[in-house]
Amino acid sequence: MNTEVLEKQTISLMNTISDIGAATAVLNWDQETYMPHGASMMRAEQISTLSTLMHQMLTGENAKDLVLKLKDGNATSQNPLMRLFVEEHEKAVKLPEDLVKKVSKAQALGQDIWKEARSKKDFSIFAPILDELLTLKREEAECRGYADNRYDALLDIFEPGATVAHLNPVFDKLRDATSTIVHAIEPVKHTVNDAPMRQHFPGDAQMAFSKFIAEKMGFDFSYGRMDLTAHPFCTSFTQHDVRLTTRINEQDLSSCLYGVIHETGHGLYEQGFPIEYARTFAAEGASIGMHESQSLLWETIITRTEEFWEFALPHFAKYFPEQAKGLSARDMYHAVNTVMPSLIRVEADEITYNMHIILRFEIERDLINGTLATKDIPEAWNAKMKEYLGVVPSNDALGCLQDVHWSFGGFGYFPSYTLGKLYAAMEWKKIQEVMPNVHSDIANGEFSGILNWLRKNIHSYGKTETPGEIIKLVTGNPLSEEEFVRYAYGKVSSVYGIQLA
Amino acid sequence: MNTEVLEKQTISLMNTISDIGAATAVLNWDQETYMPHGASMMRAEQISTLSTLMHQMLTGENAKDLVLKLKDGNATSQNPLMRLFVEEHEKAVKLPEDLVKKVSKAQALGQDIWKEARSKKDFSIFAPILDELLTLKREEAECRGYADNRYDALLDIFEPGATVAHLNPVFDKLRDATSTIVHAIEPVKHTVNDAPMRQHFPGDAQMAFSKFIAEKMGFDFSYGRMDLTAHPFCTSFTQHDVRLTTRINEQDLSSCLYGVIHETGHGLYEQGFPIEYARTFAAEGASIGMHESQSLLWETIITRTEEFWEFALPHFAKYFPEQAKGLSARDMYHAVNTVMPSLIRVEADEITYNMHIILRFEIERDLINGTLATKDIPEAWNAKMKEYLGVVPSNDALGCLQDVHWSFGGFGYFPSYTLGKLYAAMEWKKIQEVMPNVHSDIANGEFSGILNWLRKNIHSYGKTETPGEIIKLVTGNPLSEEEFVRYAYGKVSSVYGIQLA
Incomplete structure (x- = not known):
């Protein structure tokens, strides 16, 4: 097969997968904007069907065959689209279907339990499913592979190429600088206020x-x-x-x-x-x-x-x-x-915001590497809040239960916010x-x-x-x-x- | 394979196809309600991708295999869902892919040309593509098959079991009764008016x-x-x-x-x-x-x-x-x-509405059977309007160009409106x-x-x-x-x- 035909077929498959992805995004958008409440259960089925289909198309026989030929013909070095297709395929096939199913089941459960735990301000309700998600995500990290730190495999999902070895010193210096700012402002903090916006x-x-x-x-x-x-x-x-x-x-x-x-x-x-x-x-x-x-x-x-x-x-x-x-x-x-x-990440200002991220980065990193136990999260959280920002949440809903991310196993996502800054x-x-x-x-x-x-x-x-x-x-x-x-x-x-x- | 497993697999495939159908419907709804204008071209691609996918799944190897086994095991007589699946599959495979593509291309073209013809009030602009659509639809009717009248094959798409032999006498009697009403009202037509709604x-x-x-x-x-x-x-x-x-x-x-x-x-x-x-x-x-x-x-x-x-x-x-x-x-x-x-179907009252439908039914039936030529539509239309309702359109936009249906080859659809009544x-x-x-x-x-x-x-x-x-x-x-x-x-x-x- 000549390269032109091969690339055309690959683009065509990417078009199909992208179109299904776009449809899935429309379903999600509609769910958040206009969908009637009663439709939730059926909408979840529809989204799950489309997601499964995309995964099947990206990992199926047709995709496998195209990838073999693309690598054989060295097309990936010439055309970035071909390289991207091969990369996405290879990432997708790394995860055993069984694991993908287990993760997706735990995610659904995790979000429900997290909501309950947060409303009851009780981390112990959330701990068992979070522990299960962590076990599955450690397994996923092993499947994805990494050179140095297990957490790198999860960071890479959101920030290709990011590693603990690289982020540790960057975040350490950022933490110190932020501390300097927080301390410098302390004596004059009431001289500036946001009344015009309120x-x-x-x-x-x-x-x-x-x-x-x-x-x-x-x-x-x-x-x-x-x-x-x-x-x-x-x-x-x-x-x-x-x-x-x-x-x-x-x-x-x-x-x-x-x-x-x-x-x-x-x-x-x-x-x-x-x-x-x-x-x-x-x-x-x-x-x-x-x-x-x-x-x-x-x-x-x-x-x-x-x-x-x-x-x-x-x-x-x-x-x-x-x-x-x-x-x-x-x-x-x-x-x-x-x-x-302040206590809540999404309400934090531009400067102290990074402290919320660094705290989460450090906790996630240690959880994934097994050097922090799930049950010890609230203690670690509160200690770091005190050390980094001088404020301590009075309950878990204002502390380690405030974010949705962990409830769907999104370990590795938080650092992206600070990288963006x-x-x-x-x-x-x-x-x-x-x-x-x-x-x-x-x-x-x-x-x-x-x-x-x-x-x-x-x-x-x-x-x-x-x-x-x-x-x-x-x-x-x-x-x-x-x-x-x-x-x-x-x-x-x-x-x-x-x-x- | 036992019946239970077979039925489960069939339901599962139907679920997938239905979910893609639902997603397609969401895309269509969004397009009509909230989608920004600029998105039309890409949205058409997305809808086309999902439609193709549904057709492939309904006619593919998996579906073929299930249908063989369902018919073999006599499961279709026990479970109406299985019978429906087999019917839909068999309808879908009757149409050669080549014909489906030709029709869908002519449909897209047809709608654009119809819009132009209508705005210019000139049927002759629309005639060539309408003729092509008629040729393709006659071919489609032959593929679908019929016992008696070629138009029956198209009626059956919208109204399973409907035939010209059955509708002709029903519509004839309805036309006569409607004429009776129209003539009876004529002397008193100004005694009742719709001012309260206007x-x-x-x-x-x-x-x-x-x-x-x-x-x-x-x-x-x-x-x-x-x-x-x-x-x-x-x-x-x-x-x-x-x-x-x-x-x-x-x-x-x-x-x-x-x-x-x-x-x-x-x-x-x-x-x-x-x-x-x-x-x-x-x-x-x-x-x-x-x-x-x-x-x-x-x-x-x-x-x-x-x-x-x-x-x-x-x-x-x-x-x-x-x-x-x-x-x-x-x-x-x-x-x-x-x-x-009145001249326009969608503005017609409950009683005279049927005349608009009967006129379209008669013209479609004769077009599909080749007893009326495309170029003669305006003349036939206007003559029937005069005969059935006593009014004649002053141009084609108010006459045979008023409806979108023929521009996408929807011959056989119109009778459904009157059947509904x-x-x-x-x-x-x-x-x-x-x-x-x-x-x-x-x-x-x-x-x-x-x-x-x-x-x-x-x-x-x-x-x-x-x-x-x-x-x-x-x-x-x-x-x-x-x-x-x-x-x-x-x-x-x-x-x-x-x-x-």
Whole structure:
């Protein structure tokens, strides 16, 4: 078979699998937005059927045959799409079907039990199923394989190439720097507050203002839309159909506004993959961490500058005339940049957020390696909260039961959030170098320069390069905490009027 | 292999195919309700992929093997689900893949060209592709097979068991009776008008009032919902998730209200299939005609009685206090039962509607049998309009180009609409016999007796019986126009104060 025919057949199979994946994503989106409650059970069956089908197609005889021929013909070194197909196939066949079934059963059970445990604030209810999930995930890690640390096999699912050996020193230094900030702010922490964001904001106006900002950022609503859900997310059914969701808290504009900006950052990445990658495995983010860098660059860096509020305040005043009275861009800049140690990860500020992640990383790493026992999680959690942030949860619901991730066995996912912050800071440094006018562009509401840079330097790769390769291509450096720490010191110094670093 | 294992495997394959079908239906629903415009092309790819997959699974080696064993083991006579599976498989394998592809290509082209022809009011633009579709559909009819008339093979797709030999005399008598009505009304046609329905009605109140009526009818919104679309429809992703759609015309309440009642009739059928049929081929209507009988029984009979408006008027007055002033139930009864020959099928009243269908049936039948040439359609159409309804379209857009059906080769579909009316009238006669208080129930807004009767006598079969068998089981008689004609004579006499029959 000649290479052209072989590649055509491989693309065709990828198209089919991607289309089923898109349909599955539509079913999930519908479930969160509009589906009637009574449909849950049947919807679960439908999603399970489509997922099984995708797995069968990726691991079946046809796929096996294509992979053999692709490797034989050396097509994988010529065409990144072929390489991706082979990689995804080889990852999928590594997991025995029996294990996949056991994991998926434990996941379903895990989520139900976690909800109960959280509502009863009692970790001991969750411990047995969590222990089972950990056993299965250790087994999965062994199947996936790793060079050095068992946890690496799970990290690799979300962040290809990430290892404990690499993350340990990065996270250690980040933890120390964050401690420095937290301690430096302590004496002046009440001098800055977020009152301007915590007024009463009518829901419809919140949606309209947030949508206006999303459009300004460059999100194309002819290829996407925005709806309300209990938990905000971004999902994509090809570059031509990207769905954002948000929620409204009428007493706090941040939840909707910065939620939408965050999801729009993800959405711009999804809309930005080259169209020729549509319906293939390349039309995806390079990793969860790289995806987070796209949302966080917009949410925590660009739109929390004083320049952003110079642009946004007059518009804010149109949507919220009463609430805007007497507010300056500087007031808004302060209001959206307060730093305050707290118990709940998803409510944490940009700086202390990383402490929540580092804590989870350390616990997960030790659980997977068997050096921390499941029953000892609450104690370890609370001790680390005290040490890293100086606050201790009064119960498990405010502590080790707060996140959904472990209930579906998502060990290895948490670090991506912080990697996103580190990538974003590195990208931001580069953007400021190559676009010396970027701050005045922002003050003028002109974001197309930034978006074009992201399109060219990040989005255009899709999944054809690893995040490590991309960040090196873009910045010349491998992943490190340095830029983030420099950025954080600068931000905190400016907001709190203190001297750091 | 024992029967139990064989049946389990067959059910499992049906579950998979049904789940993919449900996903396809979600994609279609999303496309009509919320999908951004830009996504059309990719969505078409996704739907095509899922449809191909379903066809492959229904006709593939696994299905073939199951069918052989099922027929061998005589399992089809014991279990209606097994019989349905074999029937669907055998229908699917009759069509050569090459023909299926040609038809689907011509369909796509047909719809584009039809839109252009309609907007230019010029049938000659549409004629060549329509001719091609007819040639392909004749070929399809030959593949499907028939005993007597080639058109029977196409009728059978939508109405299993229907034949030209059976429909010709039924439609002839119905046409004559309708002519009698039209002529009888002519001298008094301006004595009754629909002004009460043609006031200004705010959209939100229309939606709320219509939803209230849908709930009263028994539609369970915990297993369904209602949205806005350009063209109203009902779709179902299992009995647990039934979606209705409607549209609003603020100058005419009928469009939304009776549209919702119509779709709710379909929706009640879909919600009413036995839950053990979920995710199998039995969780469907017995035929398009039987499905229409469920929508039309509610839309044209039950909710156009004077008793219905005795119940509904006080509620109507709550939603529309200004508009309700001075109106009686009798006024509303008149307003929703006017009869007036007109050009457009979808705007026609309950009585003259059948003329539009009979005209299409006769033209389709002759086209498929080659006794009418494609180029002669406009002439035949206009002549029949003049003869049957006394009105003649001034251009093809108001005539033979008004419907989408032929543009996708849907020959054989139109008769189902009238069959639905005939079934509905037969069901209504039976309901009145077994529920002597049904009219006072309606006046009290008590519809559960009717719904329970429909559940038991129609819905409970799903697709396990043919429409012909169901109507005979329910009424003791085979399909005929008699009950509809009796019903129509009675209604028109009462509304127009004339004597008929």
